[in-house]
Amino acid sequence: MQEKERLDRQTIALRVAKEFQDGNVVNLGIGLPGLACNFVPAGREVLFHAEIGVLGFGEMTAPGEGDWELVNAGGQTVHEQPGMSCFDHAEAFVMIRGGHVDVSVMGAFQVSEKGDLANYMVPERQIGVIGGAMDLASGAKKLIIAMNHTTKDGQPRVLKQCTYPITALNCVKLLITDIAVIEVTEKGMVLKEVAPEWTPEEVQRLTEPTLIVDPDCHEIELM
Amino acid sequence: MQEKERLDRQTIALRVAKEFQDGNVVNLGIGLPGLACNFVPAGREVLFHAEIGVLGFGEMTAPGEGDWELVNAGGQTVHEQPGMSCFDHAEAFVMIRGGHVDVSVMGAFQVSEKGDLANYMVPERQIGVIGGAMDLASGAKKLIIAMNHTTKDGQPRVLKQCTYPITALNCVKLLITDIAVIEVTEKGMVLKEVAPEWTPEEVQRLTEPTLIVDPDCHEIELM
Amino acid sequence: MPVNKIVDSFDEAVADIEDGATIMIGGFGIVAGAPSLLLEALARKGSKDLTMVSNVTGFGKMVWKQLGFKFAEDPDILVRNGQIKKAIATAPVSTIYENNFERLLRAGKVELETVSQGTLAERIRAAKAGLGGVYVSVGVGTVVEEGKETKIIDGKKYILELPLKADFALIKAHKGDRWGNLVYRRTSRTFNAVMAGAATVTIAEVEEIVELGELDADAIHTPGIYVDRVVVRPLVIEEEEVEINAEAKESYEKFKERKGN
Amino acid sequence: MPVNKIVDSFDEAVADIEDGATIMIGGFGIVAGAPSLLLEALARKGSKDLTMVSNVTGFGKMVWKQLGFKFAEDPDILVRNGQIKKAIATAPVSTIYENNFERLLRAGKVELETVSQGTLAERIRAAKAGLGGVYVSVGVGTVVEEGKETKIIDGKKYILELPLKADFALIKAHKGDRWGNLVYRRTSRTFNAVMAGAATVTIAEVEEIVELGELDADAIHTPGIYVDRVVVRPLVIEEEEVEINAEAKESYEKFKERKGN
Numbered sequence: 001m002q003e004k005e006r007l008d009r010q011t012i013a014l015r016v017a018k019e020f021q022d023g024n025v026v027n028l029g030i031g032l033p034g035l036a037c038n039f040v041p042a043g044r045e046v047l048f049h050a051e052i053g054v055l056g057f058g059e060m061t062a063p064g065e066g067d068w069e070l071v072n073a074g075g076q077t078v079h080e081q082p083g084m085s086c087f088d089h090a091e092a093f094v095m096i097r098g099g100h101v102d103v104s105v106m107g108a109f110q111v112s113e114k115g116d117l118a119n120y121m122v123p124e125r126q127i128g129v130i131g132g133a134m135d136l137a138s139g140a141k142k143l144i145i146a147m148n149h150t151t152k153d154g155q156p157r158v159l160k161q162c163t164y165p166i167t168a169l170n171c172v173k174l175l176i177t178d179i180a181v182i183e184v185t186e187k188g189m190v191l192k193e194v195a196p197e198w199t200p201e202e203v204q205r206l207t208e209p210t211l212i213v214d215p216d217c218h219e220i221e222l223m
Numbered sequence: 224m225q226e227k228e229r230l231d232r233q234t235i236a237l238r239v240a241k242e243f244q245d246g247n248v249v250n251l252g253i254g255l256p257g258l259a260c261n262f263v264p265a266g267r268e269v270l271f272h273a274e275i276g277v278l279g280f281g282e283m284t285a286p287g288e289g290d291w292e293l294v295n296a297g298g299q300t301v302h303e304q305p306g307m308s309c310f311d312h313a314e315a316f317v318m319i320r321g322g323h324v325d326v327s328v329m330g331a332f333q334v335s336e337k338g339d340l341a342n343y344m345v346p347e348r349q350i351g352v353i354g355g356a357m358d359l360a361s362g363a364k365k366l367i368i369a370m371n372h373t374t375k376d377g378q379p380r381v382l383k384q385c386t387y388p389i390t391a392l393n394c395v396k397l398l399i400t401d402i403a404v405i406e407v408t409e410k411g412m413v414l415k416e417v418a419p420e421w422t423p424e425e426v427q428r429l430t431e432p433t434l435i436v437d438p439d440c441h442e443i444e445l446m
Numbered sequence: 447m448p449v450n451k452i453v454d455s456f457d458e459a460v461a462d463i464e465d466g467a468t469i470m471i472g473g474f475g476i477v478a479g480a481p482s483l484l485l486e487a488l489a490r491k492g493s494k495d496l497t498m499v500s501n502v503t504g505f506g507k508m509v510w511k512q513l514g515f516k517f518a519e520d521p522d523i524l525v526r527n528g529q530i531k532k533a534i535a536t537a538p539v540s541t542i543y544e545n546n547f548e549r550l551l552r553a554g555k556v557e558l559e560t561v562s563q564g565t566l567a568e569r570i571r572a573a574k575a576g577l578g579g580v581y582v583s584v585g586v587g588t589v590v591e592e593g594k595e596t597k598i599i600d601g602k603k604y605i606l607e608l609p610l611k612a613d614f615a616l617i618k619a620h621k622g623d624r625w626g627n628l629v630y631r632r633t634s635r636t637f638n639a640v641m642a643g644a645a646t647v648t649i650a651e652v653e654e655i656v657e658l659g660e661l662d663a664d665a666i667h668t669p670g671i672y673v674d675r676v677v678v679r680p681l682v683i684e685e686e687e688v689e690i691n692a693e694a695k696e697s698y699e700k701f702k703e704r705k706g707n
Numbered sequence: 708m709p710v711n712k713i714v715d716s717f718d719e720a721v722a723d724i725e726d727g728a729t730i731m732i733g734g735f736g737i738v739a740g741a742p743s744l745l746l747e748a749l750a751r752k753g754s755k756d757l758t759m760v761s762n763v764t765g766f767g768k769m770v771w772k773q774l775g776f777k778f779a780e781d782p783d784i785l786v787r788n789g790q791i792k793k794a795i796a797t798a799p800v801s802t803i804y805e806n807n808f809e810r811l812l813r814a815g816k817v818e819l820e821t822v823s824q825g826t827l828a829e830r831i832r833a834a835k836a837g838l839g840g841v842y843v844s845v846g847v848g849t850v851v852e853e854g855k856e857t858k859i860i861d862g863k864k865y866i867l868e869l870p871l872k873a874d875f876a877l878i879k880a881h882k883g884d885r886w887g888n889l890v891y892r893r894t895s896r897t898f899n900a901v902m903a904g905a906a907t908v909t910i911a912e913v914e915e916i917v918e919l920g921e922l923d924a925d926a927i928h929t930p931g932i933y934v935d936r937v938v939v940r941p942l943v944i945e946e947e948e949v950e951i952n953a954e955a956k957e958s959y960e961k962f963k964e965r966k967g968n
Contacts, residue, residue, distance in 0.1 A: 022447045022449065023449040025671050043447065044447070045447065045448050045449045047449070047625070047670070047671070049671070050894070051824060051825075052735045052894045052897055053735075053894055053896050053897050054663075054893065054894050055669050055670070055671055056625065056669075056670070067893065068739050069739040069740075069892045069893040069894060069895045070893040070894055071739070071894050075736070080663065080893075081659075082657075082658040082659025083623060083624075083625045083627060083658040083659060083670070084663040085627055085661075085663050085666040085669040085670070086663045086664050086666075086891075086893050086894060086896055087669060087896065088828075088891075088896045088897060088898075088899070088900035088901050088928070089735070089762075089824075089828040089896075089897045089898045089900075089901050090828040090829065090831075090832045090900075090901045091669075092825075092828075092897075093575075093824065093825030093828050093829065094571070094574055094575040094576075094643075095669075095671055096825055097575055097576035097577070097825050097829075097843070097844075097845060098573075098574050098575045098576040098643065099576055100643060100671045100672065101671075125800075127799060127800045127809065127812065127819070127821075128821060128850070129797075129798045129799070129800060129801075129802055130797050130798070130821055130822070130823050130824070130851070131797050131798045131824050132797070132823070132824040132825060133823075134823040134824075134825075134826075134845050134846050134849065134851065135823055135824055135825035135826070135845050138844060138845045138846075138847075139576060139825075139845070165849070165850055166848060166849050167849065168845075168846075168848070168849065169847075169848045245708045245710065246710040248932050266708065267708070268708065268709050268710045270710070270886070270931070270932070272932070273633070274563060274564075275474045275633045275636055276474075276633055276635050276636050277632065277633050277924075278930050278931070278932055279886065279930075279931070290632065291478050292478040292479075292631045292632040292633060292634045293632040293633055294478070294633050298475070303632075303924065304920075305918070305919040305920025306884060306885075306886045306888060306919040306920060306931070307924040308888055308922075308924050308927040308930040308931070309630075309632050309633060309635055309924045309925050309927075310635065310930060311567075311630075311635045311636060311637075311638070311639035311640050311667070312474070312501075312563070312567040312635075312636045312637045312639075312640050313567040313568065313570075313571045313639075313640045314930075315564075315567075315636075316563065316564030316567050316568065316836075317832070317835055317836040317837075317904075318930075318932055319564055320564050320568075320582070320583075320584060320836055320837035320838070321834075321835050321836045321837040321904065322837055323904060323932050323933065324932075348539075350538060350539050350548060350551065350558070350560075351560060351589070352536075352537045352538070352539060352540075352541055353536050353537070353560055353561070353562050353563070353590070354536050354537045354562075354563050355536070355562070355563040355564060356562075357562040357564075357565075357584050357585050357588060357590065358562055358563060358564035358565070358584045361583060361584050361585075361586075362564075362584070362837060388588070388589055389587060389588050390588065391584075391587070391588065392586075392587045568836070568838070572841075575829070576844070577829070577841050577842055577843060577865075578841075578842030578843070578844060578858070578860040578861070578863065578865035579841070579842045579860055579865070580833075580838050580839075580840070580841050580842070581838055581839030581840045581841070582838060582839070583837070583839060597839070599839040599840055599869070600839070600869075602839065604838075604839035604840070608860070608861075629925065630925070631925060632924065632925065635925075662926075663893065664890065664891070664892060664893065664896075664926070664928075665923075665925070665926040667925075
């Protein structure tokens with residue numbers, strides 16, 4: 001049986017960006033989350049934060065162009081825009097740890113039913129890359145995880161309990177994957193949206209915890 | 224018996240300033256110490272620090288003139304000079320508490336033989352003005368106290384033990400009064416200089432702890 | 447919708463500061479750094495039983511005039527107006543005369559917590575930074591240590607100082623924009639920049655509102671993330687007659703003479 | 708004598724960094740913020756058994772080229788040179804390939820202490836600020852908590868994090884003057900400004916030395932009090948051929964197409 005098409009990285013980033021509300025301060029993690037700065041819904045003003053020490057930057061520049069002293073957390077050059085401010089690393093984390101950042105978007109290896117996050121170490125590697133992930137996961141008002149729903153060999157990454165080392169406990173609020181949008185609530189994980197042509201049952205089959213299907217569950221809307 | 228003449232405030236400040244070495248960062252307290260910024264020995268470059276958030280300012284302006292947003296800790300306007308930097312209050316005290324300030328000059332009510340300092344509260348008043356005194360007394364590499372040697376009614380203020388509430392313990396390194404210069408050492412208080420026409424015996428008579436008279440004890444030199 | 451933190455009036459800016467609120471007031475005690483017009487608006491509103499966190503409780507007009515400054519309000523306006531229940535300050539009284547706060551304190555009408563200045567700044571920063579507390583050696587062996595936990599770290603004694611958070615921070619800046627980015631001038635930065643973001647709502651009184659982008663990204667002191675409202679001063683604050691303190695004048699003349707030699 | 712912190716060469720600037728020293732290295736891992744020429748000088752000097760405090764242990768040339776940057780050295784130069792005994796870092800290895808540090812770590816030739824990024828910044832600041840320690844809730848329930856004191860404050864669990872001080876801090880700034888005042892550009896401020904003053908000796912590599920007074924007092928990021936030596940870069944750092952990463956190119960093209968619609 002041929003599996004149905006999943007969303008690509010750009011499309012996941014597009015869906016993530018839909019979450020950003022007017023005036024939100026949003027920190028975008030390295031990789032896929034970083035792409036979301038390119039897709040702010042028209043008419044909304046969102047302030048992007050990078051822990052390297054910048055708030056209010058614009059879209060990414062073409063690779064190899066741009067000011068090499070104006071980069072996001074992934075080292076990609078971004079455009080300057082009016083209102084932007086720069087600061088040092090301690091200040092960047094005063095903002096994060098102090099709860100001043102509205103939304104943090106990160107990738108993950110695993111997310112548990114309770115919203116525990118594992119994204120800093122693959123156990124086989126034994127060495128982790130903590131970076132700013134622990135600070136962002138505990139500090140941001142709302143943590144959105146953007147990731148592939150399953151591992152390369154098809155195993156679920158949305159689990160009852162994380163088997164990988166934990167980045168932070170009870171922190172994930174919303175999960176946006178290549179096949180679904182899932183909210184983490186006190187009652188459990190609620191399936192809100194599915195990728196085009198996917199059914200809630202198909203998503204459930206690739207998810208370890210039992211999903212509560214929202215009565216209003218619908219196809220992922222991108223605009 | 225008519226008492227001998229004592230040094231006036233300006234002259235004490237002049238003597239204090241003689242202590243400042245090339246490149247020293249010096250914090251000057253409110254009142255008499257603040258005057259010392261006017262008397263840096265010719266050819267020396269000294270950086271004055273005020274806990275209000277400025278480093279490297281110049282001499283005081285005439286009262287009522289100057290930039291009312293460029294003041295020392297006593298609220299007196301000072302001249303801007305090249306190299307000056309401004310910062311916030313937390314940073315000002317990172318400098319102080321972190322041991323980055325070379326010399327702090329403060330006034331005092333009492334100083335003990337061991338270098339304990341009492342300068343934030345007269346017991347009869349019951350309410351103290353701590354301000355930055357505790358931070359400066361514990362944080363500066365060298366604390367110089369500039370004060371009158373006795374109270375208005377002639378009682379000693381250099382004591383075996385402070386009777387006033389303590390600002391900080393074992394902090395005073397050098398005492399410059401209107402009649403003497405005294406170093407606080409592990410062996411005790413060493414009398415280094417006396418005011419013109421004063422003898423070590425006369426200074427001792429107005430001082431509670433026994434002074435060790437330095438073999439080289441001489442008249443206060445101002446230049 | 448473009449983000450716009452600019453509010454139209456000082457009264458609107460302080461309209462939700464209710465009785466019993468904890469407020470931070472920026473500045474050092476020197477008039478240039480005080481959010482004077484926000485304080486006047488809060489005095490007009492008349493909220494009572496406020497807990498006030500500030501470097502000084504206010505010196506009032508007398509001292510400013512003696513220092514030769516143009517006059518503006520400082521925290522004293524709330525004290526003399528009877529709006530303060532408790533003050534947390536480093537210099538609650540004056541060393542040279544009895545201020546309004548001292549009168550009320552002696553009459554048992556206000557409470558006081560005296561804090562060392564660097565510790566006040568660090569406690570406010572701890573609240574802003576989401577820290578649970580910091581260990582400070584300043585104040586060991588003094589009244590400041592009383593009733594607090596201590597700990598020996600690396601052979602040295604420290605006091606545990608807890609974060610200090612407020613409902614509202616009233617601060618003063620030089621320029622601000624619609625995102626709430628702020629810059630300060632010279633020694634007016636002081637507690638203003640520290641308090642920005644340490645309260646649930648931070649309200650900035652500025653001398654000038656500028657277009658987004660006019661402030662250089664590298665030179666912004668307070669990024670807008672910490673600021674909720676920005677309100678602009680009218681161009682000129684009423685100036686009053688200023689008398690120069692006689693002693694200050696004399697001391698300065700003497701200094702000039704000596705330098706002349 | 709005028710204060711003059713400017714030293715003539717990079718070799719002179721690092722001449723007293725002896726074997727066994729603890730050094731901080733500024734920047735984020737992104738080449739623009741790294742004190743590249745100080746690192747090269749320290750590699751020439753060859754001091755061994757260094758403990759290195761930095762955000763990353765270094766990515767080396769490959770990654771910089773892929774990101775499309777002009778090349779300059781990062782902490783990797785000390786790692787591949789065998790000068791490091793221990794690293795304290797937040798991102799010690801790469802997520803995409805095996806860097807030099809990982810190879811040495813797997814061979815048991817270096818030690819590692821991994822720290823959360825915000826905590827690293829706060830521990831460095833604590834050393835600079837003379838604090839005994841800070842309580843941080845980041846890392847509770849994770850590997851970071853292991854072996855550390857914890858405390859419940861106001862109902863929430865915190866970890867006691869201790870100050871991190873070094874013998875030398877090697878940092879990079881945009882401009883500096885003879886008092887050691889520094890300014891940084893854009894996202895190159897990062898750990899550079901945090902580390903300045905957190906070591907016994909702070910050495911700043913700058914792109915330009917300016918006259919005293921050219922830097923505006925309100926816009927200086929690191930006041931000279933924190934800086935001991937300033938050394939200037941030659942005007943142009945050698946540029947190498949840059950290959951743009953194919954995936955980055957493709958992703959960007961796709962984004963542009965989509966935006967075009």
